[in-house]
Amino acid sequence: MEIVFPDIPEYRFILKGLCSDKLPRFPKFSCEPVSRVNNRLSSDVAFVPAPLALLSSREYEMIRAGNIFSYFSGPQIFTTDQNYSELFVRRDDHVSSLYVSILLNGVTTKEGDGEPCVLEPRIVMLSGTTGKSKADMYNNWSSLAGNLPFPLYVGVIRRSEINLRDIVEQAIRSSVKYSLDNSSDVIREIATLYGIENIHMLKRIIFHFINKNTLSVSEEEIESLVALGNVMKRKGFDVTDVIY
Secondary structure (H helix, E strand, C coil): CEEEEECCHHHHHHCHHHHCCCCCCCCCCEEEEECCCCCCCCCCEEEEEHHHHHHCCCCEEECCCCCEEECCCCCEEECCCCCCCEEEECCCCCCHHHHHHHHCCCCEEEECCCCCEEECHHHHHHHCCCCCCCEECHHHHHHHHCCCCEEEEEEEEEHHHHHHHHHHHHHHHHHHHHHHHCHHHHHHHHHHHHCCCCHHHHHHHHHHHCCHHHHCCCHHHHHHHHHHHHHHHHCCCCCCCCCC
């Protein structure tokens, strides 16, 4: 079974046990980290930006483990000019451009490191830009969805493999628990892999986004995905109802 995930530290942590053969009681997974998430999914299981999961819901159903939501912030916009019409998005940012198209009217994005820019929350924390002037897209989100958490990444499984969903969810939960039990070693490995010197900040980021709701989605998070689907429908995106 093939599993594709964005090549970011959080998913290296979530899937460490599964992708390094530490869980032999589960079926063998072929793990593929990708630097760019393809809008056209083809793998058996994938972790993708939440809006893309909704756009793929005719061929895929969502899984209840390994999802990442933010309860405190969304993508953040850094600019000195409030009259921007275009925002730069870093190549390693998989989420922000989708949310610009959903939550901001008349604003486009292009890939690059210039300013004004929009950064997903994990990049803000790791890049040291937290003290700069910014606008948080969580405010745009909360004006439409109340106090529901901001959906970042969601796992999906191909409908033809739906009979394996329970096993996949159990495997992902076991993988998260493996990393939590061995967090010091796993985080150091991830820091080395990505050339991250500030291990303390990396640890903060991982434990900020990976928690009990990563093991199993909460009712609030399901409500959040329903709200996202409704917002996208109103914007003309071709999405179907959330299925868990």
